[in-house]
Amino acid sequence: MSSRPVLPRRTATVVCVVIGVGLLGPGVGPAGAAPEEVETVTSCTEAALRQAIDDVADGGTVAIACDDPIVLTPGGGSTIVVDKTMTISGTGHTVTVDGGRQTSLFAVQSGGGATSPDDLPTLTLRDLTLTGGWSQDEGYYGGGAVWNLANLVVERVHFQDNRAFNRGGAILSEGAGRLTVVDSTFTGNRVTCPIDGSGGGAIAVRQRQQTTISGSVFDGNSATGLASGGAVLAHVSRVGAGFPVEPPPGGPVPADPFGAPLVITDSVFRSNEVTVQAVAALDVSRMYGGGAVAALDHPLTVSDTLFEDNVVTTPAIGYGGAVLAASFRQAATTLTGVDVFDNGFPDRTNGHVSNGIGGGLALHGTPSIVEDTIVDGNLVGGGLYTRGGPVELVATAVENNVAGAVVPGDTTYGGGLASYGPVSLTDSTVLANSGGSCRILWGGGPAPAGDIVVDGGGNDVDDPGTCFRLAPPTTPPAATGALVAPTAPVAPGSGVTVEGAGFVPGARITLAGYLLGAPAPGASLAAAATTGAATAPGPVDLGAGQADATGAFSLTPVLPTAGVWQIVALGAAADGTTAALTAVLVAAAPGVDIAPVVTSQPVPVTAAAGTQVTLSASAAGAPAPTVQWQSSQDGGTTWTDVAGATGEDLTVTVGSVSTRYRAVFTNAAGSVTSAAATVTGSGTGTPTPGPGGGTATPVATDGAGAGSGEPSARPTAASAPALATTGSELLPLVATGVGLLLAGAGLVLAVRRRPAR
Incomplete structure (x- = not known):
């Protein structure tokens, strides 16, 4: 505070x-x-x-x-x-x-x-x-x-x-x-x-x-x-x-x-x-407000000035308890060394929690710079409201403001910032605001894509995931959970609904698509990633959204081209980590075939002889591919089909001789083979899973050396093996480092700014 x-x-x-x-x-x-x-x-x-x-x-x-x-x-x-x-x-x-x-x-x-x-x-x-x-x-x-x-x-x-x-x-x-x-x-x-x-x-x-x-x-x-x-x-x-x-x-x-x-x-x-x-019904298509100052299509410059205890009372929606600056004529606003304290909107009487947006400042359509400014303790309407602009906050504190609402029951309408964007924050603090740090706004239609609030560095923000959209990594990250998404192919260029949960309430959600493509017949995903065949050069931005008060979201991205896509939803998780929910979707027009692409690989397992282990692999294509597991006991020189092994999961009994297994996926457009996973016997003792989490369980065996080809229950995305290693395992360490840097910068900012004022 x-x-x-x-x-x-x-x-x-x-x-x-x-x-x-x-x-x-x-x-x-x-x-x-x-x-x-x-x-x-x-x-x-x-x-x-x-x-x-x-x-x-x-x-x-x-x-x-x-x-x-x-x-x-x-x-x-x-x-x-x-x-x-x-x-x-x-x-x-x-x-x-x-x-x-x-x-x-x-x-x-x-x-x-x-x-x-x-x-x-x-x-x-x-x-x-x-x-x-x-x-x-x-x-x-x-x-x-x-x-x-x-x-x-x-x-x-x-x-x-x-x-x-x-x-x-x-x-x-x-x-x-x-x-x-x-x-x-x-x-x-x-x-x-x-x-x-x-x-x-x-x-x-x-x-x-x-x-x-x-x-x-x-x-x-x-x-x-x-x-x-x-x-x-x-x-x-x-x-x-x-x-x-x-x-x-x-x-x-x-x-x-x-x-x-x-x-x-x-x-x-x-x-x-x-x-x-108003003598008649109030026209809600027009903005009224600015308890102290309203600058409408006039360039506004304010410096070294105090705004305190100014209010707007209205039966509808008011804007700017202290200042309303609005322009569609590119009239700019500059606030420097301004203190905005305890302004806002009194409680309304018609059932809404409040009747205003921007209890301190409302910047609507005006390109704005807010620098070395304190926005503190503004009531029912939050600290800042912005739309258009863009707006830059530099060395500015937005703290202890109280959120408002514009619909009944909505008590989180931007305690710190309520913004349609774009807004950038640099060397600023957004702390201790009721209703959260940021509320991203949009009208009808899909949530806005791209960055709404941009992290310019040196900021100290409560729940930064409610403000800043995470940038998707260049390669698909390791999944922390699964998206709910259709399993049947969808038409390219059409919207497809995906849903997820487990985020911080109000978290900014990034949707990214990675085109795994339709590699040439016989090319595995690992080979495609090495050669670049049929894969996109990087993630495709599929838009963004906002988690609701329960941490859940539902969005409808559009897959721009045909192919096999991995969809990733990134955002701040409730436990303070970064959540990455994933799903694989196939975009294909009716009657168009797409060759299979391996989407999860089997992993090696070392276990005691006589125990059973389960290997898993999956692929996607149009039509949906069939699978046949194969084994090799000569280091992969020759391969033999495993009888009855036609499911995505394969359970085998560990023998005394190391055996390699792979899955071959086939449809009308071609076939693709997974990576090989070796099952190695270690005598007796606790099974040793491979890096992707293969499992082994001690059971009685008849010495046949191969288990049933019928699949066991398919793992969830949370426990499914990751795709080919891409360096994504470094993300948690990087995120931790960045968090420490931001916290340090916030301390430096606090020590530097406050005595100067």
Whole structure:
């Protein structure tokens, strides 16, 4: 469990904001600059402020030198329109401009003739408190305190209890200009709108130039309705704050000119909220959320910032308790040095365990880098939700998050990561999350093939098998169990259902196919492997899946070509090892014959004379091959059929002379011969099995030297002899070594990261 770091630098920022408003001196601008024109307001009246703004020259300053509130009223002119560059400053005084919940405060707009953002007027607000703004008066649908259609700079301003009908409880910034917010606070601002398109309890932006927020605090702001962004909303649509869940057909769409970057640095977002409400049935094909920040088709960069106790409340599915970043326009997201603590979704009331995905962060369609970030303690919805991207997590901790659900009874919806992929993890930790480390998601149809969560190295992850898909080895691994699969041939190119169990609940399952082929008549599998005849150069990726809560799975891979295939399912086993369940399938069209391929070889056995031993061999082909065992007592020079030995198992009595046995498999397409296994008598004593597990049992004998050709019960795949030795016996040692390396890297990461924060 991670310990939460003290944030001395961020605490200092908050203190500076609090003590800075109204106390810092007027020293602004470079030394030696020409003095600007100043209109001084000494009477705290609405009329005096309006007159000073009218009188000041372009580029001048209105200095408010009084300490009583200035209350704007509808009777006095309502919103003050600014159409020239100026600064309104309360430096040195405690200055409050109050709309009395009757009118918005300022509107910034071009006087006409502007051809570029630099030609637009710029309003700078400095050392003020703006409160009680209300944007429901005629003509102003957003921006309870300020509606910006040009350029707006906010320095050390406190926005409190401003309201908007639609967007931007404190500030709505639209058009061709830019917005810059420095060392300011936003408290208790709100947006309330029952129709689609609301959001940004404190700030909403839709503009061509960058929005920059630095050193600022957002506390207790809210957006209610079909809304996103409890504190900040960056959007491109004029009619909807929701974002489509499914990407548009045809791939990424062009960038929107109003989708300028949103950059947030050294700031705090605490206790902001989105409450999703609809006048009719909620459209679940659109995403709503971002308890603190929602960036929809805007590039988002956040650094050295805290998100804490932000929430999304919705009757359907919410996204991003702290941050929702979504884009189908390749708008990228970068989070660096960000702390995401205790955000999420409150318990819902309609029978689901939770109502959200990504209790901390939701990254949907946006290429993202999350670096040196802590995602900790986020509620019912997990730590991170990702879809598309790709997303990279570097030196990031995802710990102690609580899983949520989107269907009744599903309590494991991504405690750490819930992802459609692709996601890569490097030097990161995913630990102590309820509901497991990873939940791989997909829509209808088969499970996604390939890697969804990629292990970039240096990670410490609980149950890594729920995150990382094992890469299939170049040759078939030794089987640890059997897959349930059809025994009859299947048509090439068609799906075939295979099932297995014994994995860690939620384990990522890799399916691989090894084409054993249809060797030329008379060629054994061992010979084919040596010569390369009729075999694939390596494993064929047949897709992937997820074990259910019991550790079982069912998948439907497609065998791409005709032949004899060995199917292997790889994943984390419940006992901490790697499970490799196998089955042999034959893919053949009706009427097409495939020569036999040996799929398991008999193994040598040394046993006491007079005991019985059982040899086993198997093969596959189309049609199913017959078998005939043969024996040789001259070292394999001559071979004789064993009478009646026509089953896959052969039981013989050990004699005093060593005897070799082999199985010949035949069908209409040809025949193939297994490797020879020698049965050697050792006098008396305990039988000595060969390396593949042949067996011997002491019994009375009549001296005939050969047992019945009728097979005994065929061994299960768990006890069946392996295929020809391929080096797969090294896998357990390699896996152990890799596990030790990962554990060591996790310790190094913990020692390195935590003191630095």
